[in-house]
Amino acid sequence: xxxxxxxxxxxxxxxxxxxxxxxxxxxxxxxxxxxxxxxxxxxxxxxxxxxxxxxxxxxxxxxxxxxxxxxxxxxxxxxxxxxxxxxxxxxxxxxxxxxxxxxxxxxxxxxxxxxxxxxxxxxxxxxxxxxxxxxxxxxxxxxxxxxxxxxxxxxxxxxxxxxxxxxxxxxxxxxxx
Numbered sequence: 001x002x003x004x005x006x007x008x009x010x011x012x013x014x015x016x017x018x019x020x021x022x023x024x025x026x027x028x029x030x031x032x033x034x035x036x037x038x039x040x041x042x043x044x045x046x047x048x049x050x051x052x053x054x055x056x057x058x059x060x061x062x063x064x065x066x067x068x069x070x071x072x073x074x075x076x077x078x079x080x081x082x083x084x085x086x087x088x089x090x091x092x093x094x095x096x097x098x099x100x101x102x103x104x105x106x107x108x109x110x111x112x113x114x115x116x117x118x119x120x121x122x123x124x125x126x127x128x129x130x131x132x133x134x135x136x137x138x139x140x141x142x143x144x145x146x147x148x149x150x151x152x153x154x155x156x157x158x159x160x161x162x163x164x165x166x167x168x169x170x171x172x173x174x175x176x177x
Contacts, residue, residue, distance in 0.1 A: 011139050012037070013056045014101060032059035032083065032098045033155030034146045047154035054143050059100030060159050073167060076102045077124040082167045084133055096155040097146055
């Protein structure tokens with residue numbers, strides 16, 4: 001319709017598998033960090049400083065707003081707390097930009113009964129935010145911080161780098177941590 005307009009995105013995020021839209025989130029990207037993907041497939045996790053697009057990884061953001069219990073973390077806040085703990089214990093390098101996305105689907109926005117669960121995550125992280133150990137930012141701010149503060153140096157923390165015993169899973173039967 002508008003052939004005179006060309007959209008050239010600069011930032012990618014929330015890499016999901018096709019099955020995500022079918023309710024299967026098991027193959028979605030859960031990496032934390034920021035880099036410029038060299039390409040697709042096996043090249044996606046290779047940084048290429050010459051590429052234009054920046055990828056802001058969602059981290060282990062996968063929380064199940066429907067509470068099916070199929071997710072590794074009960075909340076994004078739980079994932080963030082593990083990242084901070086890993087930095088404190090030297091399990092991952094300090095001084096890098098780690099990312100986690102608090103994705104809020106429309107089903108949560110328009111369901112008042114789920115608002116408390118969202119608010120609880122902000123409350124859980126309040127102390128870390130107050131200490132500036134955790135910073136809330138939108139994607140463009142993250143891209144700017146990455147370039148200005150971290151000189152565009154890539155950070156890629158694979159979800160596999162997190163030991164399952166370092167966090168509490170949601171029990172699929174009781175829906176409790």
